[in-house]
Amino acid sequence: MCPARRRRLSILRCAGTLAKESEREGAHEVMRLVMVGGVAAGTKAASRARRVDPQAEITVYQEEPEPSISECGLPYFLSGTVSARDSLVARTPEDFAGKNIEVLVRHRVERIDAENKRLSIVNLATGERFDDHYDRLVIATGARAILPPITGADLDGVFRLRFLTDADRILEYVQKHSPKKAVMVGAGYIGLEVAENLHHLGMDVSLIEAAERVAVAYGPEVAERVERHLEEKGVRVHTGAKVEEFTGDGRVRGLRFGDRELEADLVVVGVGVKPSVELAKEAGAEIGATGAIRVDRRMKTSLPDVWAAGDCVETVNLASGQSAWVPLGDTANQMGRVAGTNAALGPEAALEFPGVLGSGIFKVFDLGVGKAGLSEQEAERAGFEVTSAGIETTSKAGYYPVAGRVFIKLICDSETGRLLGAEVAGDGADKLVDVCATAIWGRLSCPDLVNIDLAYAPPYGPVLSPVIQAATVLSGRL
Amino acid sequence: MCPARRRRLSILRCAGTLAKESEREGAHEVMRLVMVGGVAAGTKAASRARRVDPQAEITVYQEEPEPSISECGLPYFLSGTVSARDSLVARTPEDFAGKNIEVLVRHRVERIDAENKRLSIVNLATGERFDDHYDRLVIATGARAILPPITGADLDGVFRLRFLTDADRILEYVQKHSPKKAVMVGAGYIGLEVAENLHHLGMDVSLIEAAERVAVAYGPEVAERVERHLEEKGVRVHTGAKVEEFTGDGRVRGLRFGDRELEADLVVVGVGVKPSVELAKEAGAEIGATGAIRVDRRMKTSLPDVWAAGDCVETVNLASGQSAWVPLGDTANQMGRVAGTNAALGPEAALEFPGVLGSGIFKVFDLGVGKAGLSEQEAERAGFEVTSAGIETTSKAGYYPVAGRVFIKLICDSETGRLLGAEVAGDGADKLVDVCATAIWGRLSCPDLVNIDLAYAPPYGPVLSPVIQAATVLSGRL
Numbered sequence: 001m002c003p004a005r006r007r008r009l010s011i012l013r014c015a016g017t018l019a020k021e022s023e024r025e026g027a028h029e030v031m032r033l034v035m036v037g038g039v040a041a042g043t044k045a046a047s048r049a050r051r052v053d054p055q056a057e058i059t060v061y062q063e064e065p066e067p068s069i070s071e072c073g074l075p076y077f078l079s080g081t082v083s084a085r086d087s088l089v090a091r092t093p094e095d096f097a098g099k100n101i102e103v104l105v106r107h108r109v110e111r112i113d114a115e116n117k118r119l120s121i122v123n124l125a126t127g128e129r130f131d132d133h134y135d136r137l138v139i140a141t142g143a144r145a146i147l148p149p150i151t152g153a154d155l156d157g158v159f160r161l162r163f164l165t166d167a168d169r170i171l172e173y174v175q176k177h178s179p180k181k182a183v184m185v186g187a188g189y190i191g192l193e194v195a196e197n198l199h200h201l202g203m204d205v206s207l208i209e210a211a212e213r214v215a216v217a218y219g220p221e222v223a224e225r226v227e228r229h230l231e232e233k234g235v236r237v238h239t240g241a242k243v244e245e246f247t248g249d250g251r252v253r254g255l256r257f258g259d260r261e262l263e264a265d266l267v268v269v270g271v272g273v274k275p276s277v278e279l280a281k282e283a284g285a286e287i288g289a290t291g292a293i294r295v296d297r298r299m300k301t302s303l304p305d306v307w308a309a310g311d312c313v314e315t316v317n318l319a320s321g322q323s324a325w326v327p328l329g330d331t332a333n334q335m336g337r338v339a340g341t342n343a344a345l346g347p348e349a350a351l352e353f354p355g356v357l358g359s360g361i362f363k364v365f366d367l368g369v370g371k372a373g374l375s376e377q378e379a380e381r382a383g384f385e386v387t388s389a390g391i392e393t394t395s396k397a398g399y400y401p402v403a404g405r406v407f408i409k410l411i412c413d414s415e416t417g418r419l420l421g422a423e424v425a426g427d428g429a430d431k432l433v434d435v436c437a438t439a440i441w442g443r444l445s446c447p448d449l450v451n452i453d454l455a456y457a458p459p460y461g462p463v464l465s466p467v468i469q470a471a472t473v474l475s476g477r478l
Numbered sequence: 479m480c481p482a483r484r485r486r487l488s489i490l491r492c493a494g495t496l497a498k499e500s501e502r503e504g505a506h507e508v509m510r511l512v513m514v515g516g517v518a519a520g521t522k523a524a525s526r527a528r529r530v531d532p533q534a535e536i537t538v539y540q541e542e543p544e545p546s547i548s549e550c551g552l553p554y555f556l557s558g559t560v561s562a563r564d565s566l567v568a569r570t571p572e573d574f575a576g577k578n579i580e581v582l583v584r585h586r587v588e589r590i591d592a593e594n595k596r597l598s599i600v601n602l603a604t605g606e607r608f609d610d611h612y613d614r615l616v617i618a619t620g621a622r623a624i625l626p627p628i629t630g631a632d633l634d635g636v637f638r639l640r641f642l643t644d645a646d647r648i649l650e651y652v653q654k655h656s657p658k659k660a661v662m663v664g665a666g667y668i669g670l671e672v673a674e675n676l677h678h679l680g681m682d683v684s685l686i687e688a689a690e691r692v693a694v695a696y697g698p699e700v701a702e703r704v705e706r707h708l709e710e711k712g713v714r715v716h717t718g719a720k721v722e723e724f725t726g727d728g729r730v731r732g733l734r735f736g737d738r739e740l741e742a743d744l745v746v747v748g749v750g751v752k753p754s755v756e757l758a759k760e761a762g763a764e765i766g767a768t769g770a771i772r773v774d775r776r777m778k779t780s781l782p783d784v785w786a787a788g789d790c791v792e793t794v795n796l797a798s799g800q801s802a803w804v805p806l807g808d809t810a811n812q813m814g815r816v817a818g819t820n821a822a823l824g825p826e827a828a829l830e831f832p833g834v835l836g837s838g839i840f841k842v843f844d845l846g847v848g849k850a851g852l853s854e855q856e857a858e859r860a861g862f863e864v865t866s867a868g869i870e871t872t873s874k875a876g877y878y879p880v881a882g883r884v885f886i887k888l889i890c891d892s893e894t895g896r897l898l899g900a901e902v903a904g905d906g907a908d909k910l911v912d913v914c915a916t917a918i919w920g921r922l923s924c925p926d927l928v929n930i931d932l933a934y935a936p937p938y939g940p941v942l943s944p945v946i947q948a949a950t951v952l953s954g955r956l
Binding site: 459 | 499562565649671808809812830833835837876911916937939
């Protein structure tokens with residue numbers, strides 16, 4: 001028997017719920033459910049499966065030393081805004097053991113034999129290899145940071161920020177070398193958040209983005225506001241800037257893009273992630289056009305008794321109707337719930353995950369920026385003829401103190417008036433984005449939003465919500 | 479010619495857009511549009527009518543000395559949170575004159591002769607009476623405070639708070655008498671806001687409510703949280719307490735309810751409002767079951783060429799499908815837009831106001847409390863068999879600093895799962911209420927909300943929105 005299996009059985013015996021080992025080993029009366037990956041989707045799937053099936057054997061294999069990490073909190077851990085490292089570990093292996101779920105960290109699943117339902121595993125701590133089997137499997141291998149092939153990317157002081165261990169390494173380096181000049185390469189969600197948090201550590205921060213603007217998932221109106229805000233806060237922004245080389249001698253000392261050079265004694269590279277699908281692909285699972293694992297609405301892969309969830313799968317963007325790969329923690333959580341429930345229930349399970357809207361939000365210093373559905377550019381690429389309206393207005397009743405400003409842009413299908421997307425930047429952005437996300441989810445049109453009954457009081461918004469104001473302007477253009 | 483009409487024509491001449499007076503007087507080529515009432519709905523209707531028809535003569539008659547008042551800001555004006563009185567006057571008569579809209583304040587319309595399309599008016603400043611005529615009319619007479627027949631209600635120091643002039647009188651009294659003990663009678667939205675703002679003025683405040691709980695439009699879970707919060711802040715709450723007498727000698731000195739007495743040297747009575755429909759009723763307009771003016775979806779009354787909007791009309795609650803009277807500023811504004819547009823366009827106008835959800839929100843000290851749609855009690859009264867789920871959870875990622883707590887309760891139709899209502903109390907309530915309002919507007923079910931793609935980042939919410947968490951719990955009960 002493999003060591004992992006021995007340990008699991010001892011946990012199960014402790015829980016005191018199961019019959020003698022010998023009986024179980026022989027008859028396989030109890031279903032064995034395995035999750036590959038233990039961040040958001042994998043652990044959620046395991047927890048849901050346990051609720052659905054109190055008897056099943058459930059094991060989670062996880063490469064990193066901690067499962068159930070809140071990855072979205074990592075930028076805030078860098079600056080100390082989130083100070084307690086433990087608080088980022090939503091649940092420890094011991095927590096899961098209490099629910100009779102075995103979580104084996106530092107274990108990599110190297111091969112899935114889908115025909116025989118067997119797994120090849122390596123214990124990264126000991127190097128030991130062993131096999132396991134499953135009755136049903138959930139693949140939740142997530143996504144990993146793209147490492148661009150830049151000379152000098154292996155210099156000391158050049159980091160990624162994907163796992164808690166990455167944050168540990170950055171903080172260790174900061175403590176040891178007290179870097180003064182930091183460069184964040186990549187101005188997506190994580191890049192923008194990291195730039196702010198390095199600034200809070202007292203560093204002189206530059207942000208470098210290869211695309212023509214920061215936050216490229218957004219239209220230029222929002223990107224300009226973000227760039228202006230960053231510059232106001234003292235973060236220098238370089239767009240259309242493709243890093244060609246990190247320079248230094250053992251430790252990083254700078255970087256070069258075009259004919260420009262910047263000094264840097266700390267670099268974080270965050271130019272995107274890609275789905276970790278090799279394991280699934282080698283096992284024969286169908287891969288979608290986005291490069292992520294293809295699943296049906298029940299999160300079932302093309303392999304028998306194998307489900308998948310989280311950053312490694314593709315889904316549908318319900319605003320465009322097209323396949324989409326959207327690696328975000330909340331979506332991974334929701335997918336994990338569906339995959340875990342269905343894997344526990346088996347073929348007759350009918351829980352569905354309908355798709356996503358690509359909703360997202362980030363805070364950069366005092367500016368909240370979010371979107372739901374498609375940007376105008378994304379809607380056009382998806383083949384829609386679009387009508388849009390962007391307005392800037394007060395975020396509270398104009399006479400109420402601390403009324404801020406907010407920009408909101410709505411994008412809709414010119415033919416039907418259906419809301420396709422919304423972008424928001426400014427005070428109270430999170431509320432307006434979620435209202436628009438809900439409207440898109442409900443397939444409401446812009447004219448539907450003109451008379452929507454949202455809740456009004458002076459401390460919470462202007463008498464007519466910015467959503468209503470923008471919808472009114474847009475409806476006049478349809 | 480009546481003085482008002484003379485003045486109007488002089489304004490029109492100044493605007494330089496119209497032909498000679500004699501021609502116009504004779505032929506009535508230019509449509510004459512009159513609004514009765516100039517707060518939210520009346521002025522919005524006038525402004526929209528002007529945009530639709532640049533030629534029409536537009537006059538607004540308004541009893542109070544200022545039009546276009548932001549009544550919802552009055553509690554905050556009392557405490558000085560909103561310090562500039564002018565800021566509560568959204569637009570002055572001069573502003574309207576600039577748009578070629580005549581606003582006559584301190585003018586009361588005393589009679590509508592719907593057959594001959596004539597109005598009898600009194601100038602409250604001079605006592606002068608005169609007649610006017612209209613081609614099309616918008617009634618926006620609003621609502622007025624209910625004055626319960628309590629002995630001593632006419633004592634000095636007993637106030638209502640409905641108009642800006644009421645606030646002026648309260649502040650004058652406060653300056654003159656420096657009251658120490660204030661009592662707010664009535665714990666609806668305004669009562670709760672006034673209680674807080676009197677407390678901010680340094681008074682010892684008691685809140686008295688005849689119903690069994692404060693904020694009676696909400697379920698007991700929310701009301702308890704509000705009462706607890708008020709007590710923590712030092713406002714004493716008496717529920718089930720019907721005031722029987724105000725005592726004093728010229729000036730108020732106290733009040734009595736049951737066998738209890740309270741000292742008070744300032745009292746504000748806010749036990750509700752009722753629609754001002756006498757004028758419409760006497761003109762023959764149909765009145766609905768709620769006591770407010772009945773209008774169709776185009777805001778048209780039963781009288782020829784007469785529309786109505788705002789706190790004086792009834793509409794439909796789209797959550798219950800039943801007639802509803804919901805006197806709120808944002809709704810009045812939206813209704814005014816529809817009524818003004820349609821009155822300007824005439825019989826062929828097709829703009830519709832679909833109804834309301836009864837969405838509302840208030841802040842009381844540090845607690846935000848709001849609802850959308852029906853409370854559980856309201857849903858049951860409307861004949862639904864309901865399933866509900868209330869949860870208390872963190873309002874941000876648990877590890878993020880300043881994560882607060884929020885209670886959310888969802889109410890849905892047991893048969894179809896359709897969301898009928900939501901109540902929220904706590905941090906970020908306004909966002910969650912508006913998400914739920916949008917979901918009800920889109921006729922989404924609770925199971926639809928389990929996988930909704932809302933925007934997540936640690937500073938803005940937990941990984942799964944409290945709406946999603948509550949919907950998941952509720953869906954498990956269906």
